[in-house]
Amino acid sequence: MSDTVTLAGPQQRQFNPYSDNGGTILAVAGANFSVIAGDTRQSEGYNIQTRYAPKVFRLTDKAVLAVNGFAADGNMFVKKVKQRLEWYRHAHSKDMPLRSIARLIQSMLYGRRFFPYYVYNILGGIEEDGSGAVYSFDPVGSYERETCRAAGAAQSLVQPFLDNQIYFKNQVAAPGTSHPSHLPLSDVLALVIDSFTSATERHIEVGDGLEIFIVLARGAPIHGLEAIQGIQEMTSNAEGERVFIVRRVLKYD
Amino acid sequence: MSIMEYNGGSVIAMVGKECVAIACDLRLGNQALGISSKFEKIFPVTDKLYVGLPGLATDVTTLKELFRYRVNMYTIKEEREIEPDTFAHLVSSTLYERRFGPYFIEPVMAGISTTPGGKVKPFIAATDLIGCLNFAKDFVVAGTASSKLFGVAEGLWEPDLEPEDLFETISQTMLNAVDRDAYSGWGTMVYVITKDKVIQRTLKGRMD
């Protein structure tokens, strides 16, 4: 009987626990500030799920985390990071330093080495020495401190532009001068907005809205921030570092 | 393995004020292995028209010769030089002849034409590997670094650049884009075409 029955091989269909929700994030460190930005479009394939889904989150007064990739993993990851930071606050009566948050994030990502969070993280903020800092991560926790980093759908469009405009790559300073190691805040904001308008122009998964977080070091001059239209302060403790958010519209198409 | 990325290489063209520019990298690779840093991908068609052929290296050589042949035949029959827009259609139809077994090349063209009234008209165009034409007003890109070229060009380019400014813009775009592309680089070549001369420069850049 059994050898008269020919069975087709077992049909295997594997549930795919991941998705890609598009979007792009970007962060730039200044001498005494840090700028962290992300667009607000969330998409799957050719569908725009929503025009406003934040990807950038204030963790503390000196740390902002941008999360890009699979949105469900991203939101869960941010939730868990925030939880760990709250525990730290209760245990030590202070906010976790930025470099420690960076190491925490690496441990949490590597903890899921064999079922990774499909998420690219960029952490921006102010270091304990008052300098602006950006840390970027891969999904399994490799990380590095940098001056600027783009990630997400339009990384390949934005990163070489930033190499050129922030790091002055392939530019030669005039004789007797040198390139600045850090740009002023106004220049950085202009570059961030230009990067996102360019990415919106050429990438279908980028657009709708832009959220730019600015973290200022303790006692740093306000850099004419109050003049920026629609700027909002999100600082919780007036003594320390200050966090601001600026929102801009991007094209809907 | 994508055939389009087998040898690597990129080309970009930009429009300026009464001028155009076209640039290519000089790398020829065998996937990740670099083979040559002298592999030019831009070829003159007429005095004021150049074509860039990024893609599969064997097809670069084949198409260069095929276009030379067809442009020569055109010149003999018509007893005049081919106009940029005519050449773009020649490229398009040549590629579409091989619609179902294509050459793995995405040509980029840049040239200027002069109207009978003496007006200078800049012209750029690009096609995909089966000849779908794209006449852009600003810039066109192709090759393994195309997404990077798009990003930088979108940020740096502006309308009505004078030849020297256009040269700087296309050079910076090319250099910074290929530095982020493993399959492009190893030298860069730029042509700026104006109504009375062509400036050809080889750029110093990263060689890693």
Place this chain on the structure above:
Amino acid sequence: MDHHPMNWGRPRNDMADPYGTYPIPQRPMNTQTFEDSVQHTQQPIVTGASVLAIKYANGVMLAADNLASYGSLARFKDVKRVIQVGSSTIVGASGDMSDFQYLQRELDELVIDEITHSDGHNLGAKEIHEYLSNLLYARRSKINPLWNSLLVGGCSPEGKRFLAYVDLLGTTYSASTLATGYGAYIAQPLLRKAVEGREDTLTEAEAVKILEDSLKVLYYRDARSLNKYQIAKVTAQGVEISDSKSQDTTWGFAEGIRGYGAQTQ
């Protein structure tokens, strides 16, 4: 026949072992039949199609038809895919209906637990959406998903509206118009055009019209839909889920079109 005591209570398998031969056929002892092959949902079986929802002046309105399909078979035509949860929340489900019924039981338990606390706190739509998100995300993380796309709508007694989506991957988002399934392709553009920028001024009648027009388009174009649906609303006053109703449709145009009408050639 197999009369051996070892096989009492087991399914007969006369073909494989017709006479209960000696020596005693090796059977696994003291083991659960399915222990080494726990089945996870690999695909939805009985499915509901689109759910649509919009924000309007008084609250949130949600619509879904009453069909649960078994593949291409219109299997159950009186299924309620919109439910009330607590006092100020509605949930609409598409995807696997058995998974949805499981979710209903979980939500009932959640609501009962909350009532027994009797601490004066109410579960709002935001909390129920968060609960569902965590549940669905936890299940996807066990590679054992609950195969649904859900819309959660709510309105607090103070009039604060809530509308959000969650699916089998744990993906969440919110917007003033939402649609699941084919609705995301067919109805969402219509909803956005009709609603965006008018969330605070749309009347109840206008909201019903927008949803019914979209449902009709879906009925014409989505083969897994039914012209029998319910519309639910949640306002500051609470939840109302309508009885099933249907709309007039026109098929006269199909007469002369090959593929629509009765022609065979």
